[in-house]
């Protein structure tokens with residue numbers, strides 16, 4: 001079965017800024033894919049479109065066989081429950097415990113307000129939260145406040161929280177961009193290991209090509225809002241890198257566009 005089907009997506013902001021220009025691809029259940037591309041190439045817009053947080057100007061998206069359509073809210077909520085998200089900035093609640101943060105991953109499965117949530121969570125949910133913590137190797141930190149963790153530990157807790165959803169798809173948006181190389185490798189091992197053992201479809205935005213080659217099976221490279229290339233990661237070499245990013249490489253290729261974007265935003269505000 002296909003986990004993700006993207007059909008001729010176009011996204012135009014402010015009726016003139018073309019972020020995505022006719023993107024199509026299909027991802028099978030259990031595939032590990034990296035999305036590559038310089039800053040401004042459309043990666044984040046694509047992720048937001050996949051989960052219905054951004055509506056495409058044209059085209060359609062299907063996740064797990066269902067259309068992603070912001071007009072069908074209940075439907076979209078059900079689909080989103082099966083999509084676990086991991087972000088560069090972790091997104092933990094700082095002033096509560098690791099255990100509570102992981103329990104929050106099951107929000108939507110129980111009808112309590114977040115503040116009282118951990119008080120009323122069932123024994124079964126608590127047990128599951130400990131299992132998820134155990135899977136990321138941090139059960140011993142369950143009572144620690146989330147803001148007293150290293151970046152690598154925070155990301156592993158964010159992964160444990162996401163596992164509470166029992167996801168069928170994981171979208172990881174630059175999951176190791178804030179981490180040192182060792183913590184980054186640990187997080188990548190964890191994501192890949194979890195995806196493999198549970199046959200979860202893993203879609204990641206990464207900037208580091210060696211990491212992409214090691215942890216993904218396939219890449220989809222975006223350039224100026226279009227699919228520049230789509231294939232097996234083994235074809236990624238220096239020539240490919242130059243063709244995609246220019247001579248400056250993945251990091252520098254982006255800086256001009258980033259500052260242009262910031263300038264544009266500053267002008268329009």
Ligand SMILES: Nc1ncnc2c1ncn2[C@@H]1O[C@H](COP(=O)(O)OP(=O)(O)OP(=O)(O)O)[C@@H](O)[C@H]1O
Pocket residue numbers: 013014017018019037038039040041042043044045046258261
């Ligand atoms: N809300 C918005 N309003 C207007 N233009 C936008 C908006 N969001 C993104 N864009 C534009 O759409 C294009 C694609 O941006 P997007 O953030 O998807 O790229 P990206 O590849 O994720 O970049 P980065 O690597 O910096 O995160 C850029 O030209 C950007 O300026």
